[in-house]
Amino acid sequence: MKEITDIIVIGGGPAGMTACLYALRNGKSVVLIERNGIGGQIAQSPRVENFPSVDSISGSELADKMFEQITSRGAIFKFGNVESVEKEGEVFTVKTDFDTMQARSVIIATGVEHRKLNLKNEDKLIGNGISYCALCDGAFYSGEDVTLIGDGNTALQYALLLSSYCKSVHIVTLFDKFFGDASLVAAVKKRDNIKITHSLRLVELLGEDELRGLVFEREDKTRVEFPTKALFVAIGQMPDNHIFSGLVDLSVDGYIASDENLRTRTPGLFVAGDCRTKKVRQVTTACSDGAIAASNASTYIESSG
Ligand SMILES: Cc1cc2nc3c(=O)[nH]c(=O)nc-3n(C[C@H](O)[C@H](O)[C@H](O)COP(=O)(O)OP(=O)(O)OC[C@H]3O[C@@H](n4cnc5c(N)ncnc54)[C@H](O)[C@@H]3O)c2cc1C
Numbered sequence: 001m002k003e004i005t006d007i008i009v010i011g012g013g014p015a016g017m018t019a020c021l022y023a024l025r026n027g028k029s030v031v032l033i034e035r036n037g038i039g040g041q042i043a044q045s046p047r048v049e050n051f052p053s054v055d056s057i058s059g060s061e062l063a064d065k066m067f068e069q070i071t072s073r074g075a076i077f078k079f080g081n082v083e084s085v086e087k088e089g090e091v092f093t094v095k096t097d098f099d100t101m102q103a104r105s106v107i108i109a110t111g112v113e114h115r116k117l118n119l120k121n122e123d124k125l126i127g128n129g130i131s132y133c134a135l136c137d138g139a140f141y142s143g144e145d146v147t148l149i150g151d152g153n154t155a156l157q158y159a160l161l162l163s164s165y166c167k168s169v170h171i172v173t174l175f176d177k178f179f180g181d182a183s184l185v186a187a188v189k190k191r192d193n194i195k196i197t198h199s200l201r202l203v204e205l206l207g208e209d210e211l212r213g214l215v216f217e218r219e220d221k222t223r224v225e226f227p228t229k230a231l232f233v234a235i236g237q238m239p240d241n242h243i244f245s246g247l248v249d250l251s252v253d254g255y256i257a258s259d260e261n262l263r264t265r266t267p268g269l270f271v272a273g274d275c276r277t278k279k280v281r282q283v284t285t286a287c288s289d290g291a292i293a294a295s296n297a298s299t300y301i302e303s304s305g
Contacts, residue, residue: 005031007297008094008103010082013040014283015273016109017066018290020075026298033096035081039063040111042283044135046161051283084243087266090304105297108244108256109272109290112237119205129211130231134158141166141230147214149202150234151175156184158234163191170195239275251277262293270297
C-alpha cells in the first residue's frame with residue numbers, strides 16, 4: 001500500500017490552497033487534488049480589488065501566486081476529479097478518476113459551480129453562444145454585441161470586462177435593481193456601451209446548434225424577443241457536495257455543515273470555503289476557512305497519534 005499522507009485537500013481554490021499553506025507550516029505532508037484549473041472561481045475574475053494589501057490584481061495572477069507559494073513549500077499537486085471519500089478506522093481513502101490515495105485527515109474545499117438557466121437546449125448551446133465565464137470566452141466576441149444575464153457582483157464585473165472590447169453589452173436582470181457593490185453598479189452605469197434592462201425573465205433560448213436569440217417574459221406575462229449571438233450567464237452558484245453525503249451533513253441547498261472549527265460530523269474530515277454553510281463567500285473568507293481547517297486538521301492528527 002502507498003504511503004499515507006497527513007492531509008489531503010480536495011479543491012485548488014483559495015480555501016484549499018490556504019489550507020495547504022497552513023498544513024505545511026505545521027509540518028504536515030499535503031496532497032492537493034484539483035479537477036479543473038488551479039485557483040477555482042477567482043481565476044475567472046478579471047480584477048480583484050478587495051484582497052488585503054493588494055490594490056488590484058487579476059484573479060489568475062493571485063491564484064498563480066498562491067500555487068507557487070504552496071508548491072515551493074512542498075505541497076504535492078494531483079490533477080483529478082475526486083469521486084469518493086471513505087473512512088475505515090483512522091484512515092481516509094480518496095478516489096479520483098486517476099488514482100487512489102490515503103490520508104489521516106481530509107479537507108473538503110470544493111467551492112461552488114455556476115448555476116445554470118435550466119432552459120431547453122442550454123447544454124447544446126454552451127460554447128455555441130452561451131458562456132458562464134466572461135474572462136474565458138469574452139474575447140471571442142470582441143467588437144460584437146453581447147447579452148448578459150445577472151444582477152450581482154459577478155455580472156457587474158463581467159459587464160465591465162466585456163464592455164472594454166465588445167461593441168455593446170446588454171445587461172438584463174430579473175428584478176428591478178442590481179444586488180452588487182455600489183461601486184461596481186456606478187462603474188457599469190458610467191459606461192456608454194452598456195445598456196441595462198430590468199424586470200425581464202429569460203424563458204427561451206432560440207437556435208438549435210448556435211444561439212441566435214432570446215425570448216423574455218415581462219411582469220405582465222407578455223413576451224419580447226431579442227436577437228443575440230452571445231449570452232453570458234452570471235446568475236449565481238451552487239455547491240456539488242453529494243459525493244460526501246455519507247460522511248457529512250448537508251443543508252437543504254447542498255452546503256456542508258460544520259462547527260466553528262470547521263469540523264464535519266466525521267472526525268478528521270474538515271470543510272473550508274464556499275462549499276460550506278455560511279453567509280459571506282469571498283476570497284478572504286475562503287482563505288480564513290482554509291487556515292482554520294488546516295490548523296484543526298493538524299491538531300487532530302497530532303492528538304490521534
Ligand atoms: C467571476 C467571479 C469574480 C469574483 N470576484 C471576486 C472578488 O473580486 N473578490 C472576492 O473576494 N471574491 C470574488 N469572487 C468569489 C471568490 O472567487 C470565491 O469566494 C472563492 O474563490 C471561493 O474559494 P473556494 O476555494 O472556497 O472555492 P472555489 O474557488 O470554488 O474553488 C473550488 C475548487 O474545487 C475544485 N473541485 C470541486 N469539486 C472537486 C472534486 N470533486 N474534485 C477535485 N476538485 C474539485 C473546483 O474545480 C475548484 O477549482 C468571484 C467569483 C467569480 C466567479
